[in-house]
Amino acid sequence: MITETPQYLGRQGADWWRGAVIYQIYPRSFQDANGDGIGDLQGVIDRLDYIASLNVDAIWLSPFFTSPMKDFGYDVSDYRGVDPMFGTLEDFDRLVEAAHARGLKVTIDQVLSHTSDQHAWFQVSRQSRDNPKADWYVWADPKPDGAPPTNWQAIFGGSAWQWDTRRCQYYLHNFLIEQPDLNFRNPEVVEAILGEVRFWLERGVDGFRLDAINFCTHGELKDNPPRDDVAEGFIGVRPDNPYGYQRHLYDKTQPENLAFLERLRALLDEYPGTTSVGEVGDDDSLGVMAAYTQGGNRLHMAYSFDLLGERHDPTFLHDMLTAMEARIGDGWPCWALGNHDVTRLATRWGVEGNAAALRLYMAFLLTQRGSVCLYQGEELGLTEAELTFDQLVDPAGITFWPAYKGRDGCRTPLPWQANALNGDFSPATPWLPVPDEHLDLAVDRQDSDPQSLLNAIRDLLAFRRDQPALVKGEIRYHPVRDEVLRLERSYRDQRLLVALNFADTPRELPAPRAARTLANAPALVNGRWQAGTLELPAYGIAIARCTIDSEEASWDD
Template sequence: MNLMQDMSRKDVHAPDQDWWRGAVIYQIYPRSFQDSNGDGIGDLSGIIHRLDHVASLGVDAIWISPFFRSPMLDFGYDVSDYRDVDPMFGSLGDFDALIARAHELGIKVLIDLVLSHSSDQHAWFQESRQSRENARADWYVWADAKPDGTPPNNWLSIFGGSAWEWDGERMQYYLHNFLTSQPDLNLHNPDVQDALLDVARFWLERGVDGFRLDTINFYFHDKELRDNPALDPDQRNATIAPEVNPYNWQDHLYDKNQPENLAFLKRFRAVLDEFSAVAVGEVGDAQRGQEIQAAYTSGNDKVQMCYSFDFLSGVSPTADRVGGVLREFEAGVGDGWACWAFSNHDVIRHATRWQLSDAAYRTYAALLLSLRGSVCLYQGEELGLSEAYVAYEDLQDPYGIRFWPKFKGRDGCRTPMPWVADNRNAGFSDGKPWLPIAMEHVARAVSVQNAQPDAMLDFYRAMIAFRGRYPALAKGDFTLIRAEEGVVIFTRSHDGQRLLCAFNLSDAGQDIALPDGNWTLCEDAPFATPDAQHIGPWQALFAHEET
């Protein structure tokens, strides 16, 4: 049967201030979602046009990747004006209309704030580089060269090479953890903090419900500019391009993850609380992500939730691997809160990264939507999209252009959404798309799957609806029972309800023993589970107990 849900309005201003706890958040990469004016680039009006699709999934919120004014050298993550919409995406009026329509549909709106760095075309940096004495001279991270003219220390850029760029105006180096055109802001300066908090207030006053905070652990650097130590080769487990980028050869003790960030996050939380808003932080650290996640989300006085890269890596999520991540999380995060994700705009889509069949893809989706924490879904994930191949001549991502062919960049997960199958651009644009449409995606277009019983899209709608019917899945406690030999079993408990969740992550049927309790199979789960003691290959079993 088709499980397209009734898009009845939810009250977006409902009294549940804890709505974020267990929320399902849908990430929109605006360049690739829907083009409304034929220039081949998605825009805010396009998002409005497609919000009915998002609402049909039953998600709680959307996260919109950056749409601010920008030279677009890193596609919006290099901001030149934090308080305006880049004309390629529309106008502030379009943004206001988007907020209004999302709220009509009962969807919260989170926007992507990039606070660790700006574009070198931002007025703040243009002033800062003019001299060492001007009003914003200390708004960015400047340092003198060593006596031999080389950079101040050994810090490396994520995009390759030194994290320091020489500036002939000031005759100093400035820090850039990313592109040379993305200078790092100096948050040790209280004036910089105040300016960034004012940016947050600007968007909160326009009606946003919160933020996704890009590279949240990069906000502060070591004031002494100490060299990072080398990292043992066995620990080089970074998510993006670990095989080609020497960034992964350092233990990043001093260029990020600084203790001063905790005080700033408390200031940021105070602003959020003025508006009953929320924030989810991106923790970009391969070695200590869960430790940082715990520090940033504990105590109810910093950000509400963070996501690390535990399930965004290429490591196959076997039952043992899943169990290891969950045990570490439960032991270390305490009263903190996770936001789990399998895919986003920076990593190879997980259908390809983990080489999943459709059956395996469904089972992992059910697992994701059953974990303790909130969930981020990336546009197209609900369609089961694979990573697209993008030829070198079509590449846009500077990361891929630099490290081709060993690392092909992030364009393969950023190709346009396929909306309809009977259109050469899959309904995304009337013009030439900024990235080519993946032909293999057309067969999975929204229009195709809306007409197919038991399509992947139906499954996602059904699984999200199932999660919504059981508060234990969204907000409940977590107890891991088994994670080995292809089987993961845990319970979720909340307000007199106990839910058993069991997943067979293998190609063979598995016999299981249910823990003690008066269990009743959940017949409304989107899996066939005729036997409570056996799970078929790539199947899940859910049972409930009222206590």
């Protein structure tokens, strides 16, 4: 339950991030404190006790920087400014202080690969071919027939090149036209970007979520070859989007990016206890996650879109995760089942209103090796909001409607009180509507219900933080059996067995005789271990302890 005195004081130490649970806040939709219909930093401060009550380790703030908001903050015009709609730098400083007082680390989004076209750097760069910042962005001459330099496609539709009449050249934009790509081959750009990161380190942030971090460097200006099939999985990358028709060999994920990540890590190492988590979207995202986190001199952790698609059968999950473990070595993954870019979990995986299945999916997420990002509203089981075309504000949804409805449906305001205007998000008309069906899932309604999904997740998070094997331990997967995903987690002298039933009917299977029920396990851990048998209800969850050296401690594969 929410209390005035936070229950969780957090984990300390330089490696707090290893196995941490990071709660993602989309500020526009979290809490409006000044009554303009848009969430703000003061609203986050006002709800920090709620976040602390979840038993998470940190928060991740989606962009709040100065921006023309063409892509809702992912088009930054001033890396060091807070956009007035969210508050001031002083508000941010108070937020950091208040979060730290509750044992919560603060990580912030950093969009390093590109800026807004309104950024002062780009305004200078586009003026001529010989000004001091002429080479700060990716400029290229047209082909002899006037066509763009390459066939590269932008994620939000159309060519990734935009003609500029001032320079009579094209500039690269992997996202919107208003988001020109910085030229990381220019040492001055790298130094400037590291300076922007240092600014926030000096203000006391504990880490950074790095948006589209594999887009920072481009390769040779050659055409990407076509794909044999259409790729899906990144923002708007679907059969209706030409971006998915190419193999992206030259426009992203270049080897030179590793050198930049090493520079970035060296900067973070000057501030002990800070961390980084990179977002990567690539055909071989698991390989990129491994390369970007191995060796201890690049990113601390990375996550991809492999768990953010529609496939979620246990065989797929088993195969993907075992492939990851086989490649990552000493690297460290970060996993998420939802975020501000993808359809809400309950809708995407077809379990709207199915609390048992949602408990299972959260248990799956929280028992994997790695850190975890939990998107606001997942603890409530929020569904994807159904919006009409005239309600959309996301440029991707507007461009690709109706085949792709964009990201607005997962960004609607968080419902705090079932019977309050706009769910107590704001007294004014919100920037996106609060769906009526979300009011039944409001925080106040679930907070007072001991059987709610919200309280189940709180209990699971509290349990997890006290299990070293689940936080930092090694992992071993066993073959999927009767739709049950089976794994082991071990750390020093603790060994845990985990079984997750993805079926909507009960399962019974052989189990190690040495398995012992955990006395402190939360109620959602409902599997029964007895006499070498495990009984799992539909969507059942089982966690048991087992001695490391027991002869009867192995799964029957």
